Every structure is written in structure tokens, then in C-alpha cells.
Amino acid sequence: MEDVARAANVSKPTVSRVLANSPLVNSETRERVLEAARAQGYAVNRNAQKLRQERANTVAVVLDFGSHRHGAIGDPFIFELLAGVSEALSVREIDLLLSPTGLDSVEGFVDLYRARGADGFIVLGQGTREQMLRDVARAGVPIVVWGAVHAASDYCAIGTDNFLGGELAGERFLKLGRTRWLFVGDTAHEELLLRYQGLAAVAKSNSAVQLDQLPVESFAFASVQAAAERYNCKAGLPDAVFAFSDTAAMAVIGAFARRGHQTPRDYSLVGYNDIPPAAHFTPALTTIQQPTGIAGAMMVEKLMQLLDGRRPKSAMLPTHLVERET
Structure with a gap:
């Protein structure tokens, strides 16, 4: 960063602000710093950057592999949901960690969260894990679940009726x-x-x-x-x-x-x-x-509210029968 600052004729804190995409730097200075960084072969170490921040800037998305033979998910609906979540996270410039290993127990969720591997979790499908998901929420792990919505639950759930x-x-x-x-x-x-x-x-x-x-x-x-x-x-x-x-x-x-x-x-x-x-x-x-178009965005929004210290309520999405030939 010192080399980039010297080449761009700016201070080291200015280089830091540019690489962090801060709005405090004007466009002319930003471009000069980025050009100098490219010339120096400088690249941000995102993992090191995350260690300096309060959040990992990563959300783990957990799929219900257990409900599918040999863990191979072939239902397009899951990927429709996943696409919505991915798009909503990308707008916020948050990384998506897809179904990391070890998330088949409460301890797996807690360990990844405490190690700052993920700021929170979006679970696509309760499957037969209802009790485990409740225990994850009780352990203080931020979690939002797509699935059945109950009047009283330990976690925030989004789903249809x-x-x-x-x-x-x-x-x-x-x-x-x-x-x-x-x-x-x-x-x-x-x-x-x-x-x-x-x-x-x-x-x-x-x-x-x-x-x-x-x-x-x-x-x-x-x-x-x-x-x-x-x-x-x-x-x-x-x-x-x-x-x-x-x-x-x-x-x-x-x-x-x-x-x-x-x-x-x-x-x-x-x-x-x-x-x-x-x-x-x-x-x-x-x-x-099931309106997947808004489901992903809503799950991400609810999780962001959790991360901000609020207590978002579960939500039931509109449920309609579409009449066709069968």
C-alpha cells in the first residue's frame, strides 16, 4: 500500500479508502489510485481484510441435501430460491458460502459462526431438521429458514401457507x-x-x-x-x-x-x-x-435485520393455485 500511495501521490489512508470502496474519495483520485495499484500488481487480500472488519461479509446458504438421494439435488425449485438469495446478496456485495461441510449439527453452525466463517445462515428447506434448527437459533446464531411458518418459533421463517x-x-x-x-x-x-x-x-x-x-x-x-x-x-x-x-x-x-x-x-x-x-x-x-421472485430478497433482508440486532418476524407469502391442464 505504501508503494501504491507513493506512485499515486496520495496518502496511505487514501489508498485504504479506495480499496475499501469508500464514498469519501472522489472519482479522479479513485481512478488514479486504482491505476497505480494495477501497475504495482496489488490485489486486496479479502480474507485478511475480513479479519480487520467486524463482519465476515459472508452468508452461508445451507441446502437440504438429506432429503435427496445420495445428496444430489435435482429439483429446480431449490435453485430458483438460491438464485433469488444470490442476487439479493450480490446487490449488498456480500459473499455467498454454499452449504459448507459440517452443518449437519448445532455445533457445526456454532463453530462456523464463532470462527467468523459466516455472519449468518439462510437455510433452504427445513426437511426433518426442525428441532436442530430451533437449537441453532437458541444458541444465538443468526439464521433465517425457508419452510413452514409457525405462529411461535425460535427462528425467523419465510414460506407460503x-x-x-x-x-x-x-x-x-x-x-x-x-x-x-x-x-x-x-x-x-x-x-x-x-x-x-x-x-x-x-x-x-x-x-x-x-x-x-x-x-x-x-x-x-x-x-x-x-x-x-x-x-x-x-x-x-x-x-x-x-x-x-x-x-x-x-x-x-x-x-x-x-x-x-x-x-x-x-x-x-x-x-x-x-x-x-x-x-x-x-x-x-x-x-x-410459491413466489420465489421475492422469497430470496425477503430472506436476505430478514437476515440483515438480525445482524443489525433487530428481531424480524416470520412472514407468510401469498399462496395461490394455478389452474392448468391437469
Whole structure:
């Protein structure tokens, strides 16, 4: 920095301000300093810079790898959320650390936070880790979670109204006169449990409706497809299917089609998320929409509030059924 200051004919503190992108330096001086820095081959050591600051200027984004076979996430919805978070962080010039290892326990979160590896955490999907995430928040670690939103929780959560999503699916099935309903998904997951409960609440309102459940080993397309191919019920194949995701809905459509059971001819189907391919799939999927466009920005904003010492509230995003061909 002394060499750069001498070459640019400025003070060392001015060089420091320029490299820190301070607004206190005018544009002419800034360009002169940057030109001198480039000529000297100077580059900022960002890790060393972070050690001098109060924050790491990094947010860790944690994916729910455990819900996918062999840890391979293939659901486009997760990447839609991730893109929103990434964009919101980049606007604030904050680095994104993607699913670092060791974050499968409370200690992993605490250790990374105390080592200043990350200022806070955004978790995309609760999965079956509800209790662990509560314990992470109780340990004083800044955390915002995408998933089921509860009236009282130890952490800030952003998500849609999963119970309402289930109700909307059920109301559509009743409207279409369907009576043999099937829910596809593992209710050990908080979000999926609420979706099932919403569907079940509508089913109970009509004595003619029979509701069955098809658990799946993981969120992976192949797992859902295999489970749908094995599915067998005394009442026969369903005339209505509510799948936990659009990807799962596509897997069910393929599996049932091989058995001669076609949607929408033989059964109605509702997916969840409204991923971009849902509208272009054949047939186009009826689904519950989750607004990923604002979800990422909202999660980042809530985390920034936490880092500033405030206590942001959880938020429920608008939940709509998008009617298409299924």
C-alpha cells in the first residue's frame, strides 16, 4: 500500500479508502489510485481484510441435501430460491458460502459462526431438521429458514401457507367430483405435513372422499417414480393426486401413464411450487405457486435485520393455485 500511495501521490489512508470502496474519495483520485495499484500488481487480500472488519461479509446458504438421494439435488425449485438469495446478496456485495461441510449439527453452525466463517445462515428447506434448527437459533446464531411458518418459533421463517395449499388442492378435487385422493410425500417434513393436513381437512368435509398417502424415500425424481410404480390400493388407482412438488408430480404422471392411467382423463393432479417447466410440461401442471421472485430478497433482508440486532418476524407469502391442464 505504501508503494501504491507513493506512485499515486496520495496518502496511505487514501489508498485504504479506495480499496475499501469508500464514498469519501472522489472519482479522479479513485481512478488514479486504482491505476497505480494495477501497475504495482496489488490485489486486496479479502480474507485478511475480513479479519480487520467486524463482519465476515459472508452468508452461508445451507441446502437440504438429506432429503435427496445420495445428496444430489435435482429439483429446480431449490435453485430458483438460491438464485433469488444470490442476487439479493450480490446487490449488498456480500459473499455467498454454499452449504459448507459440517452443518449437519448445532455445533457445526456454532463453530462456523464463532470462527467468523459466516455472519449468518439462510437455510433452504427445513426437511426433518426442525428441532436442530430451533437449537441453532437458541444458541444465538443468526439464521433465517425457508419452510413452514409457525405462529411461535425460535427462528425467523419465510414460506407460503402450506396448509392453505393443501386446502386449495382439495377444493379443486371436490369441484371436479374426485373421490379417491392420493397424497404423495413424506409427512416427516414440516412443510409436507402441513400440506397433507390441509388436504385431509377438506377430505373430512365430504364423506364420499377416501384419502390415501404414498410416502417416498427421498425428494429425488427416481425415488418418487419408483414409489408410484409400486403403488397399489384396494380401491384402485386414484382419481386425484396431490404431489409435494412439481418434480414429484411429473414423476407420478410418467409412472401412472405406463400403467395406462392418464391425467387429466383418469385423474386430476396438483403439484407444488410452480417451477418454470410446470407450464410447459405435457400436460401443463396445475400447481400451488410459491413466489420465489421475492422469497430470496425477503430472506436476505430478514437476515440483515438480525445482524443489525433487530428481531424480524416470520412472514407468510401469498399462496395461490394455478389452474392448468391437469
